[in-house]
Amino acid sequence: LAAAARADATALRDLAEVRVRLLLDTLVDAGTALRDELALPPAGRMPADLVAPGVAAPAPRGTSRGRAAQDPALLDDLLALPRPHLLVDGYNVSKLAWPDQPLAEQRRRLTERLANLAGRTGAEVTCCFDGRDAGEHGTERSGPRGVRVLFSHGEIADDLLRRLVRAEPPGRVVVAVTSDRALGADLEAAGARVLPSATLLARLGRV
Structure with missing residues (x-):
């Protein structure tokens, strides 16, 4: 027993x-x-680090499901969210894609591809260029359906993009595409998710 x-x-x-x-x-x-x-970053700092004098460096910003900003799938994830707004730094993208083409041809190619993307995703799409060939109220009348094409007046396109991001209500999904680091930092500080131009071009290549 x-x-x-x-x-x-x-x-x-x-x-x-x-x-x-x-x-x-x-x-x-x-x-x-x-x-x-x-997409939480590794714990690179300890609590005591945050108590020490001085300004702590900002923590890396996570991305959807851990995707890198260079991954076109991240753009897909963001545009699949409710009522997203895609803002594009026009010449920053088009000059990377077609540097040997005239500006008018660059605009045509980019906006046509953006129109296809807008049609597939349902996202609001705004593409900004430095002021030239502008139509009424800064909107190009010949822009393809589904894409708002804006030209800056009395300011550079960077400042126009800054105003557009600040105009959005808090909490809305705003995706800004630019490889301009200074502009990208300002747009991110204003609440936008910033992706490099190459990410958008990779996505447009599949439209």
């Missing part, structure tokens, strides 16, 4: 250990999956 009791106790202890181990493994796996989903 004593041997049987010891065997039962051992079995119960083993069962308890297996259950605890399974619970811990489940929690670890769930935490890992949640960290990947939220």
